[in-house]
Amino acid sequence: MKAFEAELAGLLPRLRRFGRALARDAADADDLVQTALERALKARAQWAPGTRLDSWMMRIMRNCWIDETRSRTRRARTLAPEEDGLAVGDPAPGPEQAAAMRDVDRAMAALPEQQREVIALVLVEGLAYREAADILDIPMGTLTSRLTRGRQALVQMLEAA
Amino acid sequence: MEWDDELVAAYADGELHSLIQDRFEEALQRDDALRARVEREKMLRARLGGHFDPVLDEPVPDALRGMLAPRPAADVVSLDAHRRRPDRAWVPTAIAASLVVGLFGGQYLASGGGISTLPAAGGDLAQALDTQLASAPATAGATRIGTTFRDGEGRLCRTFDGADVAGFACRDGRAWRIEMLAPGSGAQASGYQQASSGAMLALQAAQERMAGEPLGEEEERRVRDAGWR
Incomplete structure (x- = not known):
């Protein structure tokens, strides 16, 4: 089943983007992708060939992220907001661009988890409502209301920034 | 009609039901404020895209890509190094066995090379496979055949378990290409040959390559008589 690895490899850029939308920095995002890949490779027998591998992977990633945030909550994060911009490894952007990047990251990070994951799937990954609702195992009505609330919060934060 | 935020967002996302969509678009014609709300939703999507989409163009870190590179599962001996060699007959089983045993302590051959030069089975093994x-x-x-199956590319493959080596091979034209090798069951005095741990590894590796179910007895006989097509 080499096709499985090949298809997963083709998804990596998208999974990294999805990770970036869920996690607050690039390093955390790639850690998340790595954890999810490990889980996926172990659970490969559960993937039905012919079904969407991207949806399957995003579901795994999202579950890994929930596990991660739970253990983080237990560790009680203490990172001050001012330190957000100090993430290493980013290409040096202009001051305006850096501010804009921080704004989006900060606004995303400020969203409640349930709204952020919906925003990440629909507005960042471009999934249809139905697909996103299936990944998250929630009814369509719940999806659209979380999406609306998440949008309103984002617009508010980005306009205020 | 009042259009709530959910409907405006759904319209911007192309998710509005067609019946409602017609009415929404009628309203858009007359309602500047509604148009502005739609624009605002589209701008948000564009802004998020502008922020996150560049990730798609970043090089994927080796640590991630490496996890998906073709490589054997733990304890399965890779024959990748053989792939650089020119085609030749199956290496004598004693040499293969010592190679396998030598590698079995956790050393794997470096990966690389193309599939076209995998070693072909010869001698007794080829005959058993045939x-x-x-x-x-x-x-x-004697070599014993475990299971016959098709891989994702439709090739017929068979697992085998012999005194020296176990593994599986896939049909490539008129030859059997060895895809994986592990230590065999060892020469056994009794008539009953127990499956070796190598055979188990072979079966495990084979399962990962298997497309669908293994061939049944009748089907196996049929494809054999048809020259393994």
């Missing part, structure tokens, strides 16, 4: 049905009774010391 002729023997999985249901054939086991003979002490």
